[in-house]
Amino acid sequence: MTRKLPPLAAVRAFEAAARKGSIKDAAQELCLTASAVSHQIRALENYLDTALFTRSGNRVELTLTGRAYARKLTALLDLFDETTRSVKEAGQKPFRVHCTPGFAARWLVPRLRQLAFGDRVRISVSNGAPSTDFASNGADVVIQWADAHIPGVVTEPLMQSARYPVASPALKEREKLREPQDLRRTTLMHDETMDAWEEWFEAAEIAPPAFPKGPTFPNCELATTAAEMGQGVALAYDAVVRGTLENGTLVRLFDTVTMPFVIYSVAYSVARKNDPMVREFSDWLHAQVQADGVSARRDLASSLASQE
Template sequence: MGRKLPPFAAVRAFEAVARLLNVKAAADELCLSASAVSHQLRALEEYFDTALFERRGNKLSLTLTGRAYSEKMTTLLNSFDESTRSIREAGHRPFRVLCTPGFVARWLVPRLDRLSFGDRVRLRVSDGAPSLDFASNEADLVIQWTDAPASGVVTEPLMQSARYPVISPALKVKEAVDSPEDLCRLTLLHDETMDAWKTWFHSAGITPPVFPRGPTFPNCELATTAAERGQGVSLAYDAIVRATLAEGRLVRLFDTVVMPFVIYSVAYPQARAEDPMIREFSDWVHDEVAREDVAATSRSVESLTR
């Protein structure tokens, strides 16, 4: 059966008036005259044979039918707009990614040249939990902390990681750190987002010292940076600091870990789920994480067989 659709011009005029509740404002937005918009509204009401608005003097309000229809049409037209722009602008528009500082500095930037359109990526760093309000965050995609869901947003768990203590090589030698008990006398660097030192000490079978034993930072990246500078011991995420350890800027302490959990996920508007750049970027970061996990597992097996 063929689709039975109302005139698109009438639907577009209705959605604008329903959203603004003002014929003149809607006419200005659509670059039409107020009389033309009013004509489109009457045509749509005649098409449905029902009232979509209540008119009391100069005041305009939606009927129950009009309100239900307007919500669906706004969602539909937003999706239509996003899909159209994604096709028209693909190939030359920038791709805006909002991330946490640690993910950008230690994971994303070192790999960005492997993304086919990496030169067009515009990175923005959030000073707290990245906003998932895509109407205001000026982002195409967000790498968010953990995997909390949000209405109208697709959330794809990306990376899980264990945590373990890390220290600068110089401080390890200076303080002669040889056993987990040695940490009870050192400065510990805390992360106010998700501090897990007590959990780590319990896992190591040690009674935790009185906290805090050192400064508390707003996020794990600042705590890890302070550890690099020899200011204390940080509880770092393995998935984020592997390259830093390989470069010798930090040293892992002991085998005890805080068990893995999801630390990052990819989030983007549900209305743009088929946007080619979102799809390619999301597939790329998932592939990079999987590739690195395979490499890390291979290194662990190799070390055990030596």
């Protein structure tokens, strides 16, 4: 298909005048004379065969058609500018990812060497839910907890997971944890974010112990780390601790699991949805979790449709 596009110089002159509400101010922004800007706008009107401004002496005012056209052009030129910057700076600019400590330490960092631009990824972590205010968080992508929709943000469900008890091999032997009932007499690590021990005991069809019997941590990563140190049993997310189980610093206890749900999503500004590095990073994440068998891809289409 052959595109029929108006002259870019005329488009820029019109969009600046419409946004500034002034031919003179547009001329200053574009480093042109006011007459040059007026000439470009008239050239665009001739190209479109429609009036974009009404003129009365030195005053100009957008027509209804001009107002609608300007609104769309501003969004397109902003995207054009941001996309161009991302390509121009792709070889220099670090790619900033904001996520939880558990996702960073147990899932993302061990895999970064498999990402084409992994050496340029800069990771920041948050104790609570990472901020998705892209105007102030300094991030290109946020690995968001769960999959809540946020206006102005694209949220792609990434991975889902059930939870099960884990412990250090030494604690398992010391406490003689042979059956699910044995957890009623040992120290359990609790999680302020989403403690699910009652759900697990219910799934195991066992009466839970009196809660809390054990320390409470602000997030699941600290609870899991405490379990690695032999301080008790944590309720870990399968999708996050698989690597830790392979390393042998933790062992899984029993077959009972909680109901799986989406635990992490890829989030980024709507304005960045066509950014090549954002797309490559997101596609890489999805490919990794699909290979692990914990993908939430089947939830992605409906989630994105609800954000249109």
